[in-house]
Amino acid sequence: MSGERRAAGSRARPAAAPIPPRCAPGPRSPRQVCAPGLRGRRGPGLVARPREGGGGARALGWGTASGAGGRAGAAASRRCGMAARPPSSRSQRTTGSTCLHALSELLGLPLDQVNFVACQLFALFAAFWFRIYLSPGKTSPDVRHALVTIFGIYFVIFCFGWYSLHLFVLVLMCYGIMVTASVSSIHRPLMIVTQKITTLAFQVHDGLGRRAEDLSAEQQRLAVKVKPSFLEYLSYLLNFMSVIAGPCNNFKDYIAFIEGRHIHAKLLEVNWKQRGFHNLPEPSPTGAVIHKLCMTLVSLLLFLTLTKTFPVTCLVDDWFVHKANFLTRLCYLYIVMQASKPKYYFAWTLADAVNNAAGFGFSGVDKNGNFCWDLLSNLNIWKIETATSFKMYLENWNIQTATWLKRVCYERVPWYPTVLTFFLSALWHGVYPGYYFTFLTGILVTVAARTVRNNYRHCFLSSRALKVVYDVVTWAVTQLAVSYTVAPFVLLAVEPTISLYKSMYFYLHIISLLIILFLPIKPHAHIQRQPQTLNSVNKKKKD
Structure with missing residues (x-):
């Protein structure tokens, strides 16, 4: 069982604390927020943390930090009508070691995260x-x-x-x-x-x-x-x-x-004599490790500031659901989901650096002769943030989990590989309803995006200007679609998910269904995705 799926087991639930009257009259547990039904497992203004595939990012939940980040998070929590909880109650609740309890208190972070x-x-x-x-x-x-x-x-x-x-x-x-x-x-x-x-x-x-x-x-x-x-x-x-x-x-x-x-x-895959080498070089991972540690530090700073300023619980706040106009909701949803990424960037990049430091993760030499240490990399941040298709985004997010799903499910099932792979991914993450909202929505969006791409992309390749326009539009659509699709993944519960989607008028579900119903889907697409065995190759040669 992977490390990130076990992290949740190390925490116990905190004691209840009253919610300020501005959210709703009467006492409530700190696991509740303004929108009924949204429950978190951590603390003040926190939704339950997502359980993703690749790694220990789950251990970096929505804990409240001290300093500027903590003050920003507290302000955001007050905006959303969320209660505060003493840091001591967070840091003491763990089944693991308590020897770092003093450091946990000093930082104001839960002990399991420390x-x-x-x-x-x-x-x-x-x-x-x-x-x-x-x-x-x-x-x-x-x-x-x-x-x-x-x-x-x-x-x-x-x-x-x-x-x-x-x-x-x-x-x-x-x-x-x-x-x-x-x-x-x-x-x-x-x-x-x-x-x-x-x-x-x-x-x-x-x-x-x-x-x-x-x-x-x-x-x-x-x-x-x-x-x-x-x-x-x-x-x-x-x-x-x-x-x-x-x-x-x-x-x-x-x-x-x-x-x-x-x-x-x-x-040995490279002809080093042609490159002027008489002996095989000895690649060092030090440069790659330093680069990844710098990315880890930046991600940590963003987590302690940006993530605290825009907590996902504000997506079910009364202002967002009932008062903000649709365009504001669209933009705010994108900002909030962007702010939720740094914890994943931190955990996965640090894990990659640890493996590289041990000498594991060398993937070969690129076309420029540079040594590559990305065999175990779990994400490509640049390609994620510049993705122009839903497929490109998924291929560069939680890469090793996506590869695992491809090898154990997508390439082996005879029918409906996309649907079954999404279902396996949801089942592997857990049984929270939000996971299934995300992956069912993801199936619709994936099929719709593929249909649009197959039908219209060639129309924009005739000139450089049209290609630039196509890339800009598809980038914006991709980022908004991903934000809409993955929101239930961090909300987890049914009621806040429905509340969010109702406030967004289920717009992406409707658009995706219309595309699937009215645009032609090329029937040979699935055949092209099947793994090629030696038998299939020999059969083609005979034909």
């Missing part, structure tokens, strides 16, 4: 030490496996306390299934857990239970043809680099990293 950041920072330094002093040339793979597993187990216990037993029991049960089940059905029982275990399950199934000619080229490359040892299995699932915040990675890539073949194999 524990998360502390573990990731410690993991960063441990990763540098691991790469330098326990490199494959100095240490055996077994020692590297053992140490990353021990550190990972310690981090899990530090963050989640006795809740970590849930993770350990699942890991051990699934290993027992893997070594005893038939190879032809090994992927079925392991689907009860997420990402890494299901990734490994399908890759073992591909390597031991299917014929090579029935696999796509990608499936052949990743197929695991020998069952992993118990130490390899534990190391892959519980290593300290990714046990808290991810990201997901392939078993063969991880084993190659532990055994010291990870970078060398990528370098």
Whole structure:
């Protein structure tokens, strides 16, 4: 089970506190806000935090910060009629370690969030030490496996306390299934857990239970043809680099990293003699790590300021729902959803930096000869913010989770891959209604966007000016569509979601349905998306 899906287990619910009279008469729990039905799991003016796929961003909830960011957040909370809660009640509620309680009180942040950041920072330094002093040339793979597993187990216990037993029991049960089940059905029982275990399950199934000619080229490359040892299995699932915040990675890539073949194999893909090298270079991740840490720092500052100033709870405030005009609601929704991103940017970029610092994540050499350390990157911020299509946005957000969904669902199901992949994603995130609102809306928007693109994009490619106009319009539409679609993901409950969509007149649902009903959908699109196996290639050659 990935780190971000376990973060929620480390918190208990706070004690109730009265709401100021301006929101509504009578006492209420701090889990309530002005709009009835909107409930949060954290505290003042906070909705329940989203449970996303890729990583430990969930550990960065909507906690109130001290200083300027805290004052801005408090002001926004008062605007939305939300109550304040003493920081001590936030910081004490955790099943993990309490040794950082004093720091939690000083910062005014919940203790589970402080524990998360502390573990990731410690993991960063441990990763540098691991790469330098326990490199494959100095240490055996077994020692590297053992140490990353021990550190990972310690981090899990530090963050989640006795809740970590849930993770350990699942890991051990699934290993027992893997070594005893038939190879032809090994992927079925392991689907009860997420990402890494299901990734490994399908890759073992591909390597031991299917014929090579029935696999796509990608499936052949990743197929695991020998069952992993118990130490390899534990190391892959519980290593300290990714046990808290991810990201997901392939078993063969991880084993190659532990055994010291990870970078060398990528370098062999390049003809270095033509580039003037007599020996293979030795790429260093230091530059990539420093760059990602700078991005992490900027994201943290934005989280402590922008995110606090525009909390998502204001989307169901009386002013937004009943008084603001439609254009104002549209713009404010975009701003609020933009303000919700920095916590994800922080968690995922920091997790990427930790893996790179350990020497894991090298993806090869780009066309300019630069070394790339983005094999495990979970997002591309520039492409997200400049996306001109719903598809482009999703491809660059939570990349490793999207890749996992593609490999275990989209490429394997025979019918309705888009619908089933969205449904699996919602089911994996949890059972909150908001997730299903988001993913059902996402299906409509994806199909509608693809239909418009297939029918009209070619009309704007005849001149550079038209292409610029097309890009600007599609960028604006994409950003607004994403904001509209993902809002229920952070609101979670049914009532606030319906309240928000009613205030927006369900405009995107209506437009998407009209597009799907009245514009032609090319029937061969699905066939083009099917994975190409050796059998399909041979069949085409015969034809």
